[in-house]
Amino acid sequence: MEKARHTSLWQMIAAPIVWAVHFCAVYAWTASACAHAGAAEEARLGVALMTLAALGLIAVFAWRAWRQWDLLSENDHVHDAPTDGHRRRFLGHAGLLLSMVSAIGVSFVAAPAFYIGSCL
Amino acid sequence: MQDEDAQGSTTAPRRLCWGGGALLLTACSGPQSVLDPAGRDAEVLAVLFWWMLGGAVLLWLAMNGLFFYVTRMKERAFSPQAADRLIVFGGVVFPTVVLAVLLSFALSEMPRQRDLGEGLTLRVTGESWWWRVEYRTEDTETPVISANEIRLPAGSRSELELAANGYIHSLWIPALGGKTDLIPGRETRMSLEPVTPGEYGGQCAEFCGESHAKMALRAVVLPPEEFAAWLEQQAAPATPPETETARRGQAVFLREGCGACHAIRGLGARGTIGPDLTHLGGRRTLAAGVLPMSRAALEDWLRAPEAIKPGVRMPAYGHLAAADLAALATFLEGLK
Structure with missing residues (x-):
């Protein structure tokens, strides 16, 4: 499993996928909760739960990317050789950076629900 | 040389x-300026604007200062560690923190704009190309109907229900608050809390057809007691004409069938296609903020409305005898 990682892009883009799903789910849920019931608190609770779940998932993917990057054992962040090891670690490095961006994105998408307490 | x-x-x-x-x-100043707020909601927007502008100016100066520093003052190669640090802090940490702070500030200012009105409710309908305005309070059974002018009491938050007939419009009174679209088949809303009594300009802010640019309105903010008195006066039927000329004007109004489109409460005209004219002469402007409210302007409008507002549905009455036209204008101007 660990060895096949140098061929798979999934680990790298897993966190952005979480961000994209969270984005769509938050918009759909808020629209539905507000249009059907006008239930602002329900909408906000849903957004909060989805956001916690998304951040949790991103943290898991970030941890796995960090391990795949394996920075500490080699202390080198240049991975430009055409070898399996460099490819694997490059994907891990990129995956970690994308996880950070995704976490920021998820937080910003959820921020309005934190401040605005009504469906209006 | x-x-x-x-x-x-x-x-x-x-x-x-x-x-x-x-x-x-x-x-920056004047009756129709975002930067010269006269209401709570416009204040929030102006504060947001100045903070965002300040932030943008600071960032611009810092970025260009940095460019200047590295290209003109310290022309030397950076060590890889210094370059890494610059990228991580200058490119990741700094923008994230700045954006988070500005976003939080903007969002924390927004809930106030969504507050519900507390008493007075206006229903504003976007027509082609004018505004139908109805006022409801807890005391009034039937709404008070007016047009092309929005009057609000200072110091309290009024609710505005927004609708449209035919095309999408957008109501914007920059000195009082942000804009909201009026959409056919849907009901949208906004609320406004004016603070300073005065007269402010408003404008349709969504392209809606031929006379979009000539679809303006006047917003008049009054002290609460004055507003209550004004509303009571608006609810009353029109006062019958008192002079000979005005009476002749009323006869022309009825003979020409103006009442098919316009209502004058108390004088038998009940049309609802065009603006209610019961207290037309008391409004500040004519033809949705395009002309001043004067006898001369009324005459011009009656003679050739199409020349003043392209695409208008009102037919021209230039064929009337000059004396009839003048009498009609006098009658309409007298509807205070």
């Missing part, structure tokens, strides 16, 4: 620059 030329060519752009700057500054 040569010196003069050289001088002329350097001062001209400078003068243009100062002139342009002064011109821009004059746009």
Whole structure:
């Protein structure tokens, strides 16, 4: 499993996928909760739960990317050789950076629900 | 001679620059300016604007300062560690923190704009190309109908229900608050809390057809007691004409069938296609903020409305005898 990682892009883009799903789910849920019931608190609770779940998932993917990057054992962040090891670690490095961006994105998408307490 | 030329060519752009700057500054105040707020909601927007502008100016100066520093003052190669640190802090940490702070600030200012009104409710319907305005309070059984002018009491939050007939419009009174679209088949809303009594300009802010640019309105903010008195006066039927000319004007109004489209409560006209004219003469403007409310303007409008507002549905009455037209204008102006 660990060895096949140098061929798979999934680990790298897993966190952005979480961000994209969270984005769509938050918009759909808020629209539905507000249009059907006008239930602002329900909408906000849903957004909060989805956001916690998304951040949790991103943290898991970030941890796995960090391990795949394996920075500490080699202390080198240049991975430009055409070898399996460099490819694997490059994907891990990129995956970690994308996880950070995704976490920021998820937080910003959820921020309005934190401040605005009504469906209006 | 040569010196003069050289001088002329350097001062001209400078003068243009100062002139342009002064011109821009004059746009900051006035009855229809976002930067000259007269209501709670416009204040929030102005505060947001100034903070965002301040932030943008600081960032611009910092970025260009940095460019200047590395290209003109310290022209040397950075160590890889220094470059890494610059990228991580300058490119990741700093923008994230700045954006988070600005976003949080903007969002924390927004809930106030979503507050519900507390008493007075206006229903504003976007027509082609004018505004139908209805006022409801807890005391009134039937709404008080008016047009092309929005009056609000200062110091309290009023609810505005927004609808549209035919095309999408957008209601915007910059001195009082943000804009909201009026959409056919849907009901949208906004609320406004004016603070300073006065007269402010409003405008349709969504292209809606031929006379979009001529679909303006006047917003009049009154002290609460004055507003209550005004609303009571608006609810009353029209006062019958008192002079001979005005009576002749009323006869022309009825003979020409104006009542098929316009209502004048108390005088038998019940049309609902065009604006309610019961208290037309008491409004500040004519034809949705396009003309002043005067007898001469009324006559011009009656003679050739199409020339003033392209695409208007009102037919022209230029074929009437001059005396009839003048009498009609006098009658309408007298509907205070």
